[in-house]
Amino acid sequence: MSKTLKGITLKGSAELVAEFFSFGINSILYQRGIYPAETFTRVTQYDMSLHMTTDAKLKNYLTNVISQLKEWLFDCTVQKLVVVITCLETNEVLERWQFDIECDKTAKESSAPREKSIKAIQEEIRSVIRQITATVTFLPLLETACAFDLLIYTDKDLEVPEQWEESGPQLIDQSEEVRLRSFTTSIHKVKSMVAYKRTNSV
Amino acid sequence: MDDMEDDTTIFSTLKSFKSLISCPERSLLETEPAYGRSDLQKLYTKRVELEEAAERVRSHTSLLQLTQEKQQMELSHKRARIELEKEAHSSSRDLQREIDRNRELLLKIRRLEEREEKANQALNEQMENNKTLKRNLEELNKKANEKDSKLAEADQMISELKDETRRLSQQIQIQESKFSTQNLEIQALQEQLDVQRKKFQDVTQRYQNLQSSHCSSTESELKMKELERRLTLQEQDSVIVKNMKSEVARLPELEREIKRLREENSFLRETKENNSLLKEETEGLRRKLERMEKVMEEKLKVELEKEKLEHELQAWENIGQSTGLNIRKPEDLSREVIQIQQRELNLKQQNYTLNSSIRSVEKAQAEILPEIAQLRAKAQEEQKKRENQDSLVRRLQKRVLLLTKERDGMRAILESYDSELATSEYSPQLMLRAKEAEEMLQKVQTHNTEMETQLSKAQEEAGTFKLQAQMVTAELEALKEQQVSNAEKNTLATAEEVSSLRQKIEELEAERQQLEEQNNILEMRLERHNLQGDYDPVKTKVIHFQMNPTSIAKQQRTEEVEQLKVECQRLRERLRKIEASGGMTTDDTTIIIPPSQEILDLRKQMESAELKNQRLKEVFQKKIQEFRTACYVLTGYQIDITVENQYRLTSVYAEHMEDSLLFKSSGPVGSGSMQLLETDFSRTLTGLVDLHLFHQKSIPVFLSAVTIELFSRQTVT
Numbered sequence: 001m002s003k004t005l006k007g008i009t010l011k012g013s014a015e016l017v018a019e020f021f022s023f024g025i026n027s028i029l030y031q032r033g034i035y036p037a038e039t040f041t042r043v044t045q046y047d048m049s050l051h052m053t054t055d056a057k058l059k060n061y062l063t064n065v066i067s068q069l070k071e072w073l074f075d076c077t078v079q080k081l082v083v084v085i086t087c088l089e090t091n092e093v094l095e096r097w098q099f100d101i102e103c104d105k106t107a108k109e110s111s112a113p114r115e116k117s118i119k120a121i122q123e124e125i126r127s128v129i130r131q132i133t134a135t136v137t138f139l140p141l142l143e144t145a146c147a148f149d150l151l152i153y154t155d156k157d158l159e160v161p162e163q164w165e166e167s168g169p170q171l172i173d174q175s176e177e178v179r180l181r182s183f184t185t186s187i188h189k190v191k192s193m194v195a196y197k198r199t200n201s202v
Numbered sequence: 203m204d205d206m207e208d209d210t211t212i213f214s215t216l217k218s219f220k221s222l223i224s225c226p227e228r229s230l231l232e233t234e235p236a237y238g239r240s241d242l243q244k245l246y247t248k249r250v251e252l253e254e255a256a257e258r259v260r261s262h263t264s265l266l267q268l269t270q271e272k273q274q275m276e277l278s279h280k281r282a283r284i285e286l287e288k289e290a291h292s293s294s295r296d297l298q299r300e301i302d303r304n305r306e307l308l309l310k311i312r313r314l315e316e317r318e319e320k321a322n323q324a325l326n327e328q329m330e331n332n333k334t335l336k337r338n339l340e341e342l343n344k345k346a347n348e349k350d351s352k353l354a355e356a357d358q359m360i361s362e363l364k365d366e367t368r369r370l371s372q373q374i375q376i377q378e379s380k381f382s383t384q385n386l387e388i389q390a391l392q393e394q395l396d397v398q399r400k401k402f403q404d405v406t407q408r409y410q411n412l413q414s415s416h417c418s419s420t421e422s423e424l425k426m427k428e429l430e431r432r433l434t435l436q437e438q439d440s441v442i443v444k445n446m447k448s449e450v451a452r453l454p455e456l457e458r459e460i461k462r463l464r465e466e467n468s469f470l471r472e473t474k475e476n477n478s479l480l481k482e483e484t485e486g487l488r489r490k491l492e493r494m495e496k497v498m499e500e501k502l503k504v505e506l507e508k509e510k511l512e513h514e515l516q517a518w519e520n521i522g523q524s525t526g527l528n529i530r531k532p533e534d535l536s537r538e539v540i541q542i543q544q545r546e547l548n549l550k551q552q553n554y555t556l557n558s559s560i561r562s563v564e565k566a567q568a569e570i571l572p573e574i575a576q577l578r579a580k581a582q583e584e585q586k587k588r589e590n591q592d593s594l595v596r597r598l599q600k601r602v603l604l605l606t607k608e609r610d611g612m613r614a615i616l617e618s619y620d621s622e623l624a625t626s627e628y629s630p631q632l633m634l635r636a637k638e639a640e641e642m643l644q645k646v647q648t649h650n651t652e653m654e655t656q657l658s659k660a661q662e663e664a665g666t667f668k669l670q671a672q673m674v675t676a677e678l679e680a681l682k683e684q685q686v687s688n689a690e691k692n693t694l695a696t697a698e699e700v701s702s703l704r705q706k707i708e709e710l711e712a713e714r715q716q717l718e719e720q721n722n723i724l725e726m727r728l729e730r731h732n733l734q735g736d737y738d739p740v741k742t743k744v745i746h747f748q749m750n751p752t753s754i755a756k757q758q759r760t761e762e763v764e765q766l767k768v769e770c771q772r773l774r775e776r777l778r779k780i781e782a783s784g785g786m787t788t789d790d791t792t793i794i795i796p797p798s799q800e801i802l803d804l805r806k807q808m809e810s811a812e813l814k815n816q817r818l819k820e821v822f823q824k825k826i827q828e829f830r831t832a833c834y835v836l837t838g839y840q841i842d843i844t845v846e847n848q849y850r851l852t853s854v855y856a857e858h859m860e861d862s863l864l865f866k867s868s869g870p871v872g873s874g875s876m877q878l879l880e881t882d883f884s885r886t887l888t889g890l891v892d893l894h895l896f897h898q899k900s901i902p903v904f905l906s907a908v909t910i911e912l913f914s915r916q917t918v919t
Contacts, residue, residue, distance in 0.1 A: 058751065065747055079742055082735060086752050088759055096735055147755035151746045153737055160745055167746045169735050177733040193733055 007113025008121075013187040014073035016118075017101070019045075020125050020183075020190070021081060022066050025150070026052050027129055028083055028097055031136045034148050046126045065150050068161060072154060073188065076103035080153035084170045088145045092197070093172050095139070097132075100191040107187045116186040124183030128192055131180050138178075140199045174198040211266050218262060222255045368872075370822075376843055377826020382834040383842035386852060390859060575676040579669050586665035590658065597654055608643070838909045848879070851905070855912035856883075863908070865901075876901060887911070 008016075023045055030040050030051040035058065040051040053059060072078040083097040107114070151167060160166065175195040182191040518535065619632065737744065834840045839851040844864075851863040864879035878884060878895060887908060894904035 061747065061749070061751065080735075080737075084752070088755055091756070098733070098735055100732075145755075147752040149746055149750045149752040151744050153742050153744055156739075156741055156743050158743070163748050164745045165748050167744055169737060169744050171735050175734055177730070179733070195734060 007115050008185050009113045010107045010187055013185040014070050016185055017073055017188050018066050018070040023050050027132055031133060032142055034146055046122050076105050077155045077158050078152055082151040084149045085146050088147055093170050094197050096172055096195040098193050102189040104187050114186040121185050128181045128183055135194055139196055172197050215266055219259055374825050374829055378830025378833055379841035381827035381830035382840035386840050571680050575673055579673050582669050582672055590661055853909055853912050855916045
């Protein structure tokens with residue numbers, strides 16, 4: 001473990017946040033039914049039972065993105081991570097799960113670990129993931145076949161790696177936004193929110 | 203021996219007893235001189251010795267008895283032993299015999315066991331043989347059953363085949379009858395055909411005649427039409443000719459007009475060139491006009507300016523006269539002006555220097571004022587100090603007076619004491635009192651000094667407060683003087699400034715509130731946009747993985763759509779080909795479903811079955827036809843089945859086509875009983891019917907009679 005038992009270093013914080021994103025994205029994919037429920041298996045993390053995909057292609061894609069995201073978290077150059085859910089038939093964006101990341105850059109200069117217990121961080125992450133699960137109750141149903149994409153908002157001067165490319169922000173046409181809980185590791189603060197396309201009530 | 207032994211023992215014992223008895227006497231005798239004691243003791247000792255001897259004897263006797271008993275016992279033992287040995291011998295012999303018997307019995311037992319085993323083995327073998335035989339029996343039974351069943355099946359098959367053969371034969375017969383009827387029909391039809399051919403030929407001839415007449419008529423009609431057309435054409439030509447004549451008449455006039463027009467054209471072209479030239483000239487003239495007008499305007503302006511300048515000149519010239527400064531040339535003016543300017547400059551410099559001096563003076567004054575205040579304060583302090591010192595002086599003087607008074611008192615006391623220095627007893631008391639008094643004095647003095655110090659401190663504080671108050675008053679006065687000096691200058695401006703400042707403050711506050719509201723609104727908007735995912739393109743950019751699931755899914759969708767389109771086209775082409783060819787599909791549009799082996803087998807079976815069916819049908823037809831023709835030829839009747847169970851017979855020699863006999867089969871199928879039904883032809887044969895059917899009850903005879911009848915009729919007629 002790179003984080004000392006006494007405090008959180010920048011690298012440890014980056015690992016924690018990347019881990020949270022890995023489980024969070026899997027939970028979102030399971031809850032919203034982007035992939036069939038039988039392709040998910042249960043794992044235990046943060047003292048609760050979460051879903052992880054067993055699809056090899058999807059796993060490969062997620063590990064690629066998360067590992068790159070970890071580097072950027074360590075460099076404090078990433079500002080947002082967005083999970084975009086698109087309807088395949090109409091090519092419309094139906095949902096956007098946006099995670100704002102605020103990095104304390106003074107942690108880059110000083111290498112002293114910060115005092116925050118891992119248990120407290122895990123407690124906060126647990127409440128965030130529980131809330132994500134609970135939001136399913138009020139989000140509109142995704143009836144058509146959907147696919148997802150991961151967008152990352154970074155600093156303008158960042159060098160784009162090989163397998164990545166620039167893209168548009170893929171905003172929703174008429175959206176309703178709901179702010180969810182946030183958690184902080186005392187170096188990185190992650191705020192979460194979900195935006196969904198307003199359904200015209202018939 | 204034993205007795206002897208016993209005797210010897212008895213003798214020996216007697217001897218010993220006697221010896222014993224003798225001994226004690228000697229011992230008694232011998233012991234007399236030894237002891238010189240009383241006789242009782244000797245008696246006692248003797249008695250004791252005697253008793254001991256008796257005891258010895260007794261023991262000897264017991265010993266002897268015991269030895270005797272022992273010897274007897276030994277003897278008895280020996281005897282017993284001998285007897286036992288004898289018994290043992292006998293028993294051993296018995297044992298041996300019994301052992302031999304045992305061995306023999308064991309041998310017998312073993313032989314018997316062997317026999318038993320053999321018998322068991324034989325039993326088992328026989329059991330097994332039994333079992334195998336039973337199995338064979340069962341198998342044979344099964345085979346027999348199977349064969350029986352097979353036989354039964356074969357019997358069934360045979361019966362079925364027989365039935366089938368019967369059916370087939372029946373069918374053959376039926377079809378032969380059909381064939382014969384059909385042949386008859388064919389003949390009839392052929393006759394009809396001939397008749398109709400003849401008719402047809404007549405009709406064709408008529409038709410040909412008609413056609414020829416038609417042709418001629420059409421030809422004539424055509425000729426008519428052609429002639430009409432020629433007529434119309436000729437009329438049109440005549441009309442055209444007339445027009446042409448009229449037009450030709452106009453020709454010379456037109457030629458004249460052409461000449462005129464050409465001349466006009468040339469003339470117009472020339473005029474056109476002149477026109478263009480004239481237009482250029484007019485444009486040039488117009489421009490000149492405009493320039494001239496401008497020049498005229500400028501001239502007017504210049505003249506006006508000239509007048510103005512003349513006036514000014516005159517004014518300038520007049521100035522010189524009016525001011526009286528000996529000015530006749532502008533150079534003088536300029537000189538004067540320069541001089542005036544120089545004077546002005548000088549004056550300004552003086553002004554500035556005066557202002558600076560005033561300011562310096564004011565500054566000095568300002569500096570001096572506090573100094574003055576300080577000096578006043580110092581003076582007041584000095585005054586205070588002086589007053590303090592005066593007060594001190596007064597105190598000191600008072601002290602001095604007190605001290606002198608005390609000294610005088612003390613001196614007086616000392617003198618009084620000196621005068622009264624007689625007693626020595628009172629001196630200590632007096633000394634004490636003196637000391638006490640001195641101590642009191644000192645205390646009083648210290649108290650005094652303390653009070654005086656306190657007083658001085660209080661006075662100093664009062665003095666300092668007074669100084670401060672005076673300084674403050676001095677400052678106030680200075681400020682008041684300044685305010686007065688300022689107020690003299692800006693009495694009016696302050697009120698206006700205050701009001702303007704208040705207005706500015708109110709405006710600024712209003713602006714601030716508006717700006718705050720706008721700020722809030724903008725922050726809300728920013729927050730909303732941030733929530734929606736907006737970003738500042740200058741600072742951030744959005745990137746994503748190239749091979750992301752959405753793009754992959756979209757690619758797959760497009761590929762699926764294309765595949766579906768290709769399939770659609772293929773299916774449409776196939777449909778078209780099917781509709782065009784009417785059921786037969788060509789190879790490149792067939793659905794490429796690899797047919798399974800079962801389907802192929804089934805298809806082959808189907809085809810083979812169909813082929814068989816067809817062949818059977820052909821064969822049956824042929825056979826039936828052959829049979830029916832044979833029947834017809836041989837029996838002379840064509841038998842047709844018109845309705846189920848009804849047979850119509852038509853004779854070869856029938857006079858009319860409709861002459862036929864109808865028979866209906868009555869009774870169960872295959873029994874062959876027939877009944878004649880009433881027909882027109884049968885009514886003519888009532889005699890034969892009565893004779894052959896009613897009396898003789900034979901249908902073949904009847905039929906043959908009918909043929910003979912008909913044949914006779916035919917040959918006669």
